[in-house]
Amino acid sequence: MEDHKIVQRNIALQREWYGEPLGDRVRRLVVAFDTSQANLADVLGISAPMLSQVMSGRRAKIGNPAVLARLIMLERKILTPEVASGAKEHLQKALEDVRVSKPAVTRDSLPVDVGRSAIMALRRLIAADDLTQAADLLDPRFPELADLLRRAGRHRV
Template sequence: MEDHKIVQRNLALQREWYGEPLGDRVRRLVVAFDISQAFLADVLGISAPMLSQVMSGRRAKIGNPAVLARLIMLERKVLVPDVAAGKKEAMMRALEEVRASRPSVTRDNLPVDIGRNDRVAVAALRRVAEAGDLTAAASLLNGKFPELADLLRRAGQPQ
């Protein structure tokens, strides 16, 4: 199979397995944390060339589940208010926490917090919209999306 077809197949597999090409996810982290790909590779625990191959579609998957777990952990760290605000100290602390993590992956556990983290979501919503707008949006969504409406309503409440 020629290279172009292999890359296209691998990118299609990434969309199926990861929801989108890994290159898109990695680029968002590089931009969000204002770091190089090589630095991100080090944080994730993967070699820079391997990360480059996964990003370009020359490889379809991240073979080490702990590396994937760290990628997901880092994506979630972007939602931490001080990280989202671009505070360098918070960003570096998040990167170091992920680098130092030693997630173990078994069939019975995932090394990421898969529970609801409403506090972070509420804080993020409060930064981008006024309380009245959040409450009005909650009213509009209540019939079809009650859980989302509840989140918006809580974000619209006084602190």
């Protein structure tokens, strides 16, 4: 597969997994925190070349869930009054707080819409009627799983 097609595929996967291309998200952070891409990579706990590859679409995903959690922490900090003020000392403190953080990424705190990703994967793999039939079979013992299968089997937009 030629490079351009790989990049386009990876960016499409990023939209599916993360809601938008990671390059867009990272660029917003670089601007909001008035920092370099290399410094942001350090704050996130990822190498600068790896961050560059993810941003450009040469890589599709961030493999370390703690790195993704830090990225989301920074996105949330943009909304705080201190960071929104643009004061350099507040920006630096927010970056340092995230840099030293040790986010615990568990099933319950996973910062990605796992349900949506599961639904999209099921839709790609299994016919809608089969998903609905499986939901009916599982419903008595596993109603949450049945609900997920029913949602995946509904009309696709």
